[in-house]
Amino acid sequence: MSSPFAIESTDLSKRYGSEVAVERLDLAVRQGSVYGFLGPNGAGKTTTIRMLATLLRPSGGEAAIDGVPITDRDTVRERIGYLPETPPLYPELTGREQLQYVAGLRDLPDDEATRRIDDLLARFDLDEDADKRVSTYSKGMKQKAGIIQAILHRPRVVFLDEPTSGLDPRAARTVREVISDLAAEETTVFLSTHILPVVDELADTVGVLFNGDLVAEGPPQKLKQRAETGDERSLEDVFLEVTQEADLPEQAAHTESR
């Protein structure tokens, strides 16, 4: 039976030695939705994404992508695209060669690959630089190439770690439009970013991770509604509140020990 969830996890955990990076995380992300994954630096977002993308072995718990357990790495990898914080690119290739190489790894037919590469290069304003070596690219140009290679094969689920990092306003808008288009085509987008307005605009559901724990989850509109008064606050207010409240016991302990 097919699951309505594109990403599911139960008790997903990761420890680095005695350090707990992700603590018994339960996720259920609907097919075709955009999930905004927020959290302060070091909260465990990248660790979570790397586990879901089969690049890091969990210390405990389970997860499935598109109904396939992450232990079945080959099948999961066929169905996902991943933009890490630093896109993996070969500096000695040109942008176009890099994308052709990835299309080959993904077994895309040549003519379809050429068509999609040309379309995406133009969409990201990278067409004029497509035949220059990646080693000459700026940070933003590398980021654009990284985004294109993450979505080139039309994956069912896309993980984007800070996709607008280093991008100028026009390119950042293109990324937002591409994310909307992906969701409209029933691709699930798991989006980690510190840019809260992007999440506010695009996410169907927001999850806030703090010290490896999901401390808030829900549609942005609902999270922004104050339970007591019904007044609206910003997503930033919500973020600061939920990532501070959970911090209070530690702060109290710290103050007492002085």
Ligand SMILES: Nc1ncnc2c1ncn2[C@@H]1O[C@H](COP(=O)(O)OP(=O)(O)OP(=O)(O)O)[C@@H](O)[C@H]1O
């Ligand atoms: N390879 C590693 N070895 C040891 N500890 C690690 C390793 N990778 C991550 N950590 C720790 O795990 C925790 C979570 O890190 P992670 O990179 O997942 O956070 P993040 O939410 O993505 O942060 P940021 O927003 O700064 O990118 C941090 O405390 C980090 O120090």
